Amino acid sequence: xxxxxxxxxxxxxxxxxxxxxxxxxxxxxxxxxxxxxxxxxxxxxxxxxxxxxxxxxxxxxxxxxxxxxxxxxxxxxxxxxxxxxxxxxxxxxxxxxxxxxxxxxxxxxxxxxxxxxx
Amino acid sequence: xxxxxxxxxxxxxxxxxxxxxxxxxxxxxxxxxxxxxxxxxxxxxxxxxxxxxxxxxxxxxxxxxxxxxxxxxxxxxxxxxxxxxxxxxxxxxxxxxxxxxxxxxxxxxxxx
Numbered sequence: 227x228x229x230x231x232x233x234x235x236x237x238x239x240x241x242x243x244x245x246x247x248x249x250x251x252x253x254x255x256x257x258x259x260x261x262x263x264x265x266x267x268x269x270x271x272x273x274x275x276x277x278x279x280x281x282x283x284x285x286x287x288x289x290x291x292x293x294x295x296x297x298x299x300x301x302x303x304x305x306x307x308x309x310x311x312x313x314x315x316x317x318x319x320x321x322x323x324x325x326x327x328x329x330x331x332x333x334x335x336x337x338x339x340x341x342x343x344x
Numbered sequence: 345x346x347x348x349x350x351x352x353x354x355x356x357x358x359x360x361x362x363x364x365x366x367x368x369x370x371x372x373x374x375x376x377x378x379x380x381x382x383x384x385x386x387x388x389x390x391x392x393x394x395x396x397x398x399x400x401x402x403x404x405x406x407x408x409x410x411x412x413x414x415x416x417x418x419x420x421x422x423x424x425x426x427x428x429x430x431x432x433x434x435x436x437x438x439x440x441x442x443x444x445x446x447x448x449x450x451x452x453x454x455x456x
Contacts, residue, residue, distance in 0.1 A: 269448045319386045335386035
């Protein structure tokens with residue numbers, strides 16, 4: 227149980243184009259999904275918290291107009307990198323929190339999406 | 345902001361050896377989690393700890409939630425080559441946003 231998928235696993239795009247990454251919870255419902263970015267040999271950096279049916283909450287320094295997040299259902303959140311530039315190249319990982327009680331704080335992570343902007 | 349100090353940053357050990365890594369903080373947390381990340385993959389949850397003093401095992405892995413609620417350790421016994429990877433501690437302090445704070449990771453290399 228508690229499987230999270232991401233699509234695509236790898237994407238290469240030209241500078242200036244937009245890229246959409248999907249995150250799905252396959253066998254559970256997730257009211258909250260999180261988007262992280264990870265640079266080589268570094269830890270995960272939280273970009274935004276996404277709650278189903280409401281606007282995402284972005285971390286300080288993350289441009290909300292550049293990284294568009296939509297959490298349209300309890301099993302799907304999308305991250306769109308708009309007008310991508312080479313410095314946006316990174317490993318993007320989503321996670322999902324189950325609906326279990328307030329004290330249950332495990333997050334289950336997707337396999338990640340490697341974005342390369344040429 | 346809250347920070348987790350994870351150590352060591354990296355470890356090189358021989359197969360069969362035991363490993364220990366830990367995370368400390370100046371802040372109090374309600375939940376401690378340990379994840380393993382293989383290259384090119386997302387983190388996988390190894391152990392979750394919900395109560396101060398709790399000691400939990402998962403096969404060869406054992407983790408403890410410190411009684412001060414400011415630290416946690418992870419032990420791996422009798423390491424094998426597939427234990428190679430990056431291990432992250434993460435912790436949650438409370439609040440409705442459920443955000444986790446992550447350590448910087450421990451890179452484990454196991455020589456066969």
